[in-house]
Amino acid sequence: MAETVIAVRGLRNQFGSLVVHDGLDLDVHRGEILGVVGGSGTGKSVLLRSIAGLNRPAAGSVTMLGLDMGAASEAELAALGQRIGVMFQDGALFSSLTVRENVEVPLRSVPGLDAQTREALARLKISLSGLPWNAGDKYPSELSGGMRKRAGLARALALDPEIVFLDEPTAGLDPIGAAAFDALIRDLSRNLGLTVFLVTHDLDTLYAVCDRIAVIAEKKVLVTGTLDDMLDVDHPWVRDYFLGPRGRAARDAVESAPANG
Numbered sequence: 001m002a003e004t005v006i007a008v009r010g011l012r013n014q015f016g017s018l019v020v021h022d023g024l025d026l027d028v029h030r031g032e033i034l035g036v037v038g039g040s041g042t043g044k045s046v047l048l049r050s051i052a053g054l055n056r057p058a059a060g061s062v063t064m065l066g067l068d069m070g071a072a073s074e075a076e077l078a079a080l081g082q083r084i085g086v087m088f089q090d091g092a093l094f095s096s097l098t099v100r101e102n103v104e105v106p107l108r109s110v111p112g113l114d115a116q117t118r119e120a121l122a123r124l125k126i127s128l129s130g131l132p133w134n135a136g137d138k139y140p141s142e143l144s145g146g147m148r149k150r151a152g153l154a155r156a157l158a159l160d161p162e163i164v165f166l167d168e169p170t171a172g173l174d175p176i177g178a179a180a181f182d183a184l185i186r187d188l189s190r191n192l193g194l195t196v197f198l199v200t201h202d203l204d205t206l207y208a209v210c211d212r213i214a215v216i217a218e219k220k221v222l223v224t225g226t227l228d229d230m231l232d233v234d235h236p237w238v239r240d241y242f243l244g245p246r247g248r249a250a251r252d253a254v255e256s257a258p259a260n261g
């Protein structure tokens with residue numbers, strides 16, 4: 001059975017009187033690409049943030065890579081932080097730093113890395129993310145949206161994480177750019193054994209890369225399973241999403257595409 005690298009139990013997230021999650025349970029397995037979907041405002045980003053340790057839950061537990069995050073010391077959380085990477089929706093790059101300097105930011109937390117090694121590692125991650133060799137010397141404002149996302153991914157990969165969290169990685173990309181980004185995520189996951197927690201609205205991404213889907217609705221993970229499983233779920237949002245015109249188009253596109261190994 002697959003190893004569970006993230007176990008969320010009874011999670012509650014709340015902002016004032018707004019309860020976003022209540023009694024939410026979720027398991028993420030090592031090496032899988034889990035797609036997290038749900039209507040706007042159902043709390044996908046809040047879930048990502050609370051698992052990645054950026055948002056303290058009101059109740060419940062998150063155990064990541066064996067560490068109960070609610071009971072962990074600052075030092076344990078810092079060590080855990082070195083084993084994960086987060087890519088935010090807009091890349092969240094520092095505008096006053098070049099791409100290379102942005103990617104070096106997480107590397108600065110590693111003791112004993114000299115400047116030359118840091119630079120070499122940053123350039124490696126930049127090329128791994130499919131950016132041209134000279135992109136490292138550019139500022140975020142000089143890049144296209146797709147390149148900025150790749151730079152955000154390079155930074156998320158800086159510390160060779162075991163788990164990466166991606167918040168709507170293809171939002172705002174044209175279909176060709178989005179498909180290229182999907183392929184990059186799939187290749188990186190397969191080649192590096194990465195576990196990927198991927199929040200998305202993009203049905204094409206679900207079909208192209210995800211091993212399993214988790215649907216957020218009614219403040220919980222309503223259902224998890226494969227895309228085929230989703231087609232049998234009797235819930236209005238799940239039906240509309242997966243069996244509506246866009247869902248059908250995404251499925252047809254996969255079924256008519258030549259198989260790739």
Ligand SMILES: Nc1ncnc2c1ncn2[C@@H]1O[C@H](COP(=O)(O)OP(=O)(O)OP(=O)(O)O)[C@@H](O)[C@H]1O
Pocket residue numbers: 015020038039040041042043044045046047
């Ligand atoms: N820091 C915060 N303070 C107050 N409310 C917040 C905060 N962060 C999120 N919320 C609220 O929590 C709810 C869930 O937000 P979240 O961004 O997680 O939704 P989402 O499912 O990712 O939405 P979308 O698909 O539109 O990106 C929203 O109502 C949002 O306004």
